[in-house]
Amino acid sequence: MNENGPYYAIVTGASQGLGRAIAEELARRGHNLFLVSLPGTGLPELSASLSGRHNILARFLETDLMRREAPAELLGYVRTNGIEVDVLVNNVGIGHGGAIGEYSDAAIEESIFLNMRCTTLMTNTFAGEMGRNGRAYILNIGSFGGFMPVPYKSIYSATKSYIYNFSLAVREELRGSGVSVSVAMPGGIITNGKVRERVNKLGPLGRINALEPDVAARYLVALMFRGRSVIIPGWTNKVAYYVGCAMPFRLLMVLTRKIFRGVN
Numbered sequence: 455m456n457e458n459g460p461y462y463a464i465v466t467g468a469s470q471g472l473g474r475a476i477a478e479e480l481a482r483r484g485h486n487l488f489l490v491s492l493p494g495t496g497l498p499e500l501s502a503s504l505s506g507r508h509n510i511l512a513r514f515l516e517t518d519l520m521r522r523e524a525p526a527e528l529l530g531y532v533r534t535n536g537i538e539v540d541v542l543v544n545n546v547g548i549g550h551g552g553a554i555g556e557y558s559d560a561a562i563e564e565s566i567f568l569n570m571r572c573t574t575l576m577t578n579t580f581a582g583e584m585g586r587n588g589r590a591y592i593l594n595i596g597s598f599g600g601f602m603p604v605p606y607k608s609i610y611s612a613t614k615s616y617i618y619n620f621s622l623a624v625r626e627e628l629r630g631s632g633v634s635v636s637v638a639m640p641g642g643i644i645t646n647g648k649v650r651e652r653v654n655k656l657g658p659l660g661r662i663n664a665l666e667p668d669v670a671a672r673y674l675v676a677l678m679f680r681g682r683s684v685i686i687p688g689w690t691n692k693v694a695y696y697v698g699c700a701m702p703f704r705l706l707m708v709l710t711r712k713i714f715r716g717v718n
């Protein structure tokens with residue numbers, strides 16, 4: 455943590471799942487928190503609990519990050535309240551899947567707006583605010599699925615490829631500015647019942663690769679603070695990554711089509 459003042463880590467989508475686990479891990483390390491999630495998802499109670507258990511300062515803002523104005527409003531809140539941000543975790547995202555032609559317009563909008571637009575706007579809005587008084591970190595949450603096209607997760611995997619490329623490009627732009635940008639590319643994380651069901655449908659391979667949120671969060675936060683560019687939690691996922699890179703593309707597509715058909 456920077457020594458100069460009351461620095462905060464913004465975590466989007468912090469009410470549950472990976473975002474909540476990342477918030478818990480940052481608090482455990484003594485980092486003050488600024489949690490952002492939808493209204494009515496328990497943020498006041500979560501902030502109070504984290505603040506009390508870890509002796510940190512915790513603030514929260516209940517807002518819908520689907521709204522284009524939300525990042526600018528967040529910046530307004532930060533400036534009005536004299537908050538210094540030295541960590542930004544762009545975690546919010548949604549994992550809709552299905553066959554093309556069968557997605558609802560709402561599912562497509564959620565995937566594109568939450569996964570790509572929100573992360574882009576948040577990074578664009580806060581990058582200039584961060585790193586002025588010491589080291590700062592941005593962690594964008596991609597997905598293992600962002601390394602390749604994934605049949606039946608076509609929109610999701612495309613949004614996460616965007617996050618991968620966007621993050622690494624911005625990392626280069628900000629080199630030397632004091633702001634380190636990392637992108638997380640996790641495989642399955644058992645964050646809710648739906649993910650557990652999906653992992654079970656993927657069979658033994660899916661189950662071996664899946665991680666508990668606290669395990670993934672501990673690894674992601676540690677490597678973010680070490681300034682790692684691409685972070686893949688779990689050794690089996692790292693092996694899968696290298697196997698995928700070595701495999702002929704056509705074979706990779708046939709396999710992923712077989713694996714993900716009917717797994718939403």
Ligand SMILES: NC(=O)c1ccc[n+]([C@@H]2O[C@H](COP(=O)([O-])OP(=O)(O)OC[C@H]3O[C@@H](n4cnc5c(N)ncnc54)[C@H](OP(=O)(O)O)[C@@H]3O)[C@@H](O)[C@H]2O)c1
Nearest residue numbers: 467469470471472491492495518519520547597642643645
């Ligand atoms: N789980 C996995 O297997 C996995 C694997 C790879 C990558 N990821 C990525 O990890 C990130 C977190 O995933 P997760 O599994 O933890 O998801 P999750 O359990 O569904 O949690 C998502 C969080 O975002 C919040 N949220 C949803 N819509 C929002 C909105 N419009 N405005 C503000 N907050 C909103 C949710 O609030 P509510 O309390 O209202 O739901 C919740 O706190 C995502 O980017 C996902 O793509 C997940």
